[in-house]
Amino acid sequence: MVNFSYTIVGAGAIGGFYGSRLQRAGGKVHFLLHSDYQHVSQNGLLIESPEGNFTLPEVNAYRNVGDIPPSDVVVVALKTTNNHLLPKLLPPLIKDTSFVLVMQNGLGIEEEVAKIVGAQRVMGAMCFVCSNKIGPGHIRHLDYGTITIAEYLPNYQSVGITQRMRQLAADFESAGIEVLLSEDLLISRWQKLVWNIPYNGLSVVLDATTEQLMADREMRSLIEQIMQEVALGAQSWNRLIPESFIEKMLVYTTKMKPYRTSMKIDYDLGRPLEIEAIFSNPLKIAAKAGVNLPQIRMLYQQLKFLDAQNC
Template structure:
């Protein structure tokens, strides 16, 4: 049994699910919560899952990082719209020489963390997960769940499969979570955008679930075209995404259970959208290399308009 301790910053559909799986497997896990704090402190977490339902009647719940112990691995599972909080909440909970595992969407999120904490190992995690929070302390896992892990080095240099990556991977595998290790985190982040950019963007703009987007020839074709633009963006950063991977993502989405993307849920519930991390940063990275991505830019401008409305109305 691993003696590594874990802190989960952001106990929502993603952080709550993975943290609960780790605790169920016997690891020492500490959860930072906001709106659910009192409920989870008193009643624990409930996970409905295609892999089997379970309840954790007692968890280590906190609403203040000052009360949390320093942990060996700190999992950042906040939405990127909350990353302005990281300078305050991250340094107190991560041990010197520890690991920060970033389970967030988008590009360049590891660079943000590297500017906040030093003397730690930063690992990016790309989650292919269909999971929703359906109530206080109540998570519903619908499909998939694999995480691709890659270690961050300055400038996103590929640094291979490291010992720290393998240790974290072993803990997650012990928790029943499928893990893939990538030697090149930047390539992994661009590959995740192959799915995130078309489906998060179109689901909000067209007010549709993934199954609805794939049921119509024109929206399915548009999703495919957007995927090829993401591949062009990756190529501008010297990363190659093969056509076979794009076909794989299309096939996965056809087989996926009807799903509201995380951005669609945020829009439906009037929360800020992760527009910059998922769309703005990749566009700027490609543009800096002289590559223009017109269809992704079109999504970006529309989403900025909708996000502005949500922010004003909220």
């Protein structure tokens, strides 16, 4: 049984997938939509998934935040390139007991959200999922789905496991989503970057799927080096990512269905890339601790060039 009420800000590949699962499990879910509003308010949502296709013919679709009743959990699932909208979007959506779940890639976003709603209202979510939006209100889930959640405290102090984390996990588990509870948001964010930085970056720069990248010996070696550099970034804040975690990510990706990364899809569609959250913020945070990450910086610079030519 889903207990919290939810508002999903950004019902794309990620928000649309998880929000639909919560609603299907009986949850009260509101969807804030922009370009898909018309289609979804009339036709609902369609989810294709190896775990079973399903449709939600009726969803609570909204175009304006002012029309949405405050809910217990506000899920931020926008592209981070739209995060400049959050100062306007979030305040009307929350009530006294609400909290915001930052379901985005990259580092440093929770801090920005905390400035808007207060640090005590912020939690981070790392989704390990392959999911694409292939049309208005039409999501194709390909693989995986586990979410890791963690509380946010200023300066990434570790909080431990809270009651609301357990409640949130129970809701998602009712919806058939595996949830991992993390005591430390920062290590979980860096762990997620172990995958995102090399695969998102190189898939754009080299115009390749995960499968093509992993089939090439030099590339597999470069990916591993970059993963080790991500671990070095984590280490600059005293978070340890063991070699075994890197090995696990490489093995996962080799076994994954051939996947066009989210950044590659954005690039191919001429959309702005999530470079700041995934590349620039980690570089800045490591630099604050005096650590230089030359390969990640080079990837960042290559992406900035390609993004500027593309948009």
